[in-house]
Structure formats: C-alpha cells, structure tokens
Amino acid sequence: MNEKKYSQMTEQELRTEIANLKEKARKAEQLGIVNEYAVYERKATMAQAFLIDPASIKPGEMYRITGDPGMFFQVEYLKGQFAWGYRLGGDKFEEALPISLLETIKEGK
Incomplete structure (x- = not known):
C-alpha cells in the first residue's frame, strides 16, 4: 500500500x-x-x-463555518491545517476545525 x-x-x-x-x-x-x-x-x-494557505486564516478574525448556516467561528490560533478557537454563541469550549471549513465574512459569500 x-x-x-x-x-x-x-x-x-x-x-x-x-x-x-x-x-x-x-x-x-x-x-x-x-x-x-x-x-x-x-x-x-x-x-x-491542504489546498488552502494557512496564512490566509488570521487569528483573532471571525469566520463563517461552511455547511453550518448562521454559525461563526472565532480563530484563536492555527496548527497545521486546523484553526483552533470557539463557535460564537456556543459553550466557549475550544475546538479545532479544518481551515477548509472557514469562509471569510468580509467577502459576503
């Protein structure tokens, strides 16, 4: 294999x-x-x-979560292809999301 x-x-x-x-x-x-x-x-x-440049994801910024309408994610830090942070309005527990799930809010997608 x-x-x-x-x-x-x-x-x-x-x-x-x-x-x-x-x-x-x-x-x-x-x-x-x-x-x-x-x-x-x-x-x-x-x-x-792995098709996304991690440098395009900024710690401290807020992102939409792809496939989860109305849900936002506050990025605290990056580790590899994962963004660690918190969902807005959630229980404030830290979690990691693949950066491919994050959409910038500014572009109004």
Missing part, C-alpha cells in the same frame, strides 16, 4: 483525491450508508484544507 499523506500531495493529486472522495460519498449517500458517506465527506474536507 503506497498511499501518500495529503501533506505530500501536489495540488493536482489533492484535486483528484477530493473528486474521488466526493464520488465515493455520493455513492454511499445513494446507497443510504450514512456513516460511510460522513467518512468520505470528512476526508474530502481534510484534503481541501
């Missing part, structure tokens, strides 16, 4: 991997295999995080 880590993949390899994972997720969803669907979606989200 000669699998590369996402951190070792080129942009093209990552894009191919994401497409493959999304396809597997789509098939699992069609078959009603919910847990398998969730695993492929999470893997795709992680792979997407």
